[in-house]
Structure formats: structure tokens, C-alpha cells
Amino acid sequence: MKNITVIGSGTMGNGIAHVFAQTGYDVTLVDISKEALDRGLKTIAKNLDRQVAKGSLTEADKTATLARINPVTDLAAGVTHADLVVEAATENVDLKLKIFRDMDAAAPAHCILASNTSSISITRIAAVTKRPEQVIGMHFMNPVPVMKLVEVIRGYNTTDAITGTIMDLSKKLGKVPVEVNDYPGFVANKILMPMINEAIITLHEGTAGVEEIDTVMKLGMAHPMGPLRLADFIGLDVCLYILRVLQEGFGNPKYAPCPLLVNMVQAGHLGDKTGKGFYEYTDPKNLVVAERFRKKELIG
Numbered sequence: 001m002k003n004i005t006v007i008g009s010g011t012m013g014n015g016i017a018h019v020f021a022q023t024g025y026d027v028t029l030v031d032i033s034k035e036a037l038d039r040g041l042k043t044i045a046k047n048l049d050r051q052v053a054k055g056s057l058t059e060a061d062k063t064a065t066l067a068r069i070n071p072v073t074d075l076a077a078g079v080t081h082a083d084l085v086v087e088a089a090t091e092n093v094d095l096k097l098k099i100f101r102d103m104d105a106a107a108p109a110h111c112i113l114a115s116n117t118s119s120i121s122i123t124r125i126a127a128v129t130k131r132p133e134q135v136i137g138m139h140f141m142n143p144v145p146v147m148k149l150v151e152v153i154r155g156y157n158t159t160d161a162i163t164g165t166i167m168d169l170s171k172k173l174g175k176v177p178v179e180v181n182d183y184p185g186f187v188a189n190k191i192l193m194p195m196i197n198e199a200i201i202t203l204h205e206g207t208a209g210v211e212e213i214d215t216v217m218k219l220g221m222a223h224p225m226g227p228l229r230l231a232d233f234i235g236l237d238v239c240l241y242i243l244r245v246l247q248e249g250f251g252n253p254k255y256a257p258c259p260l261l262v263n264m265v266q267a268g269h270l271g272d273k274t275g276k277g278f279y280e281y282t283d284p285k286n287l288v289v290a291e292r293f294r295k296k297e298l299i300g
Helices: 011-023 034-054 059-067 075-079 093-106 122-126 160-172 188-204 210-221 227-234 236-250 259-266
Strands: 003-007 026-030 069-072 084-087 112-115 135-140 149-154 176-181
Touching: 003 011, 003 075, 011 026, 011 034, 011 059, 011 135, 026 034, 026 075, 034 059, 034 069, 059 069, 075 093, 084 093, 093 112, 093 122, 112 122, 112 160, 122 135, 135 160, 149 160, 160 176, 188 210, 188 227, 188 236, 188 259, 210 227, 227 236, 236 259
Parallel strands: 003 026, 003 084, 026 069, 084 112, 112 135, 149 176
Antiparallel strands: 135 149
16 A cells, blocks of 8 residues: 545644655645645644654655655546545535545555444445445554554445545554444444533533533543544544534433533534634633633523
């Protein structure tokens, strides 16, 4: 396996392209516009600079890594010579299904089609292709260059050979792959999202404030980041989407999203990416609880 294509140059896509290119693979990075690709490449360069500053990478390594990434805006052209395609587009099922149909039509017969989805069924994605046995999940964690875990999700038809190939490849990237089966939320989000939702319910009910909830989980449960801060980091819209996937997939009301989360998403307060969620991010060096929650004016 030599040629890797990554679909999507956003937070996850540029991180995935980064680790493949740094490991020595030729990477084609695909997005819908030059502007999106430029932003992705700028982020990769910034993260490589951080590694150079820490002494974990040389300037020559940085230059070589960037040289291995070829940005393109045409999906069909981007997958023509791929041995593996990793889709990292927005967590939207209709969009992903369209991308997989297009990839399947243009990619060579031997190519493995992977998705970085955090919750959508790999079996459902595979069903729109003519190679369901070669479709698999590669769920990287954010930030990709730092986090070690890769959830390797095998769909109903994914073969042992394809699963083994992706497990081995993940190890070559310096990651720790964990094989899981294709059920809503897989392992990470099936456990994580109900915890985040319960933290939001705790806030909504007035049991404690934002800082108090996060402090309890950090100091009492040894979490490196409190659940409300983590929700902001993930994106409140993403949290809401995954909870709805869990609720629909299992038919269990315990996964129903807290009304406070629903209202915040509808109001456009999505966390880090919009500058406000449970915290405010106008000044990264001075993270503060959002004004609404400082005043204890919770959304009903």
C-alpha cells in the first residue's frame, strides 16, 4: 500500500493526511474548493511546526511531509490511483453515501474504502458500493497527530483480510488499533456520548455549574478534560447528531439528547468552532464559562 487518498481537509481530514504523509505515504487530499484545501494545508504546516519546535521532527522531515501531500478538488481524479481512500467528510449520512458511490465508481478494483465516521453504520455505507467486503471504518481520534487510538470497524461483509490489512496499517502509523463491530456509536461514542449528555442534563437541572461539573470529572474521575469542555471541543452539533444516531439505532430513550443541547445547537452555539458553547473562546488564553451559564440562566 503506497497511495492514500483522504476525502475532506477539515479538522479530521488534515490530521489523517498529516500522519500518513509523515509516515512516508503519498497522500492525495481532496476537498471541494482550493480555499478549503489551503486552510487544511496551513493547519498541517502549523502542526508540523509545533513538532519541530518540540524537537520531535526536523525541518527536513517537515518539508518532506508537506511535499508528499497533493491537494486536488476533483474526487474522481483523486482516487484513480489510490490503494486506500479514507473519507473524512462532515458527519452527514446522505453526503457520505454519495461520496462512497462516487469513490466506488472511480477507484481501482483493489482499493480499500474506509470511513472516519464516528457513528454511521459501516454496513449501511458499504451497501451503496459494489465492493462491500472492502469497506471498513477507520475512526481516528482528534487531534489525529497526537491521539493513539484508531477504532477499526468491520461492517457485516468486511473480510478478515481487509480488517487485518487496516489493523497492520494503523500500527505502521504509530497508532493503537482496536477492532470493533458495527453497531451505533461503535465503542467510543456509545460510552462517551451518554456521559456528555448526562453532564448536560446535570447542568440543565441546576445540580451544579459548568466549572463544577468539569472539575468533579477531572479531579474525581481522572479525566484530562471535563465533559462539557470536551463537548465544546468535539462540537455540540456533532454530539447531538451522534446521540440521535444512538437513539434511532437502539430505539432506547436513554440516548435522547438533553433539551439544553438541542437549544444550544439551534442557537448556533456549537463550541470551539463558533467561539461559544459552554465556554467562551474569544481569547484562547483566558477560557471562561459562557455568560449565560455564569448567570445561571439555563435554557429550558
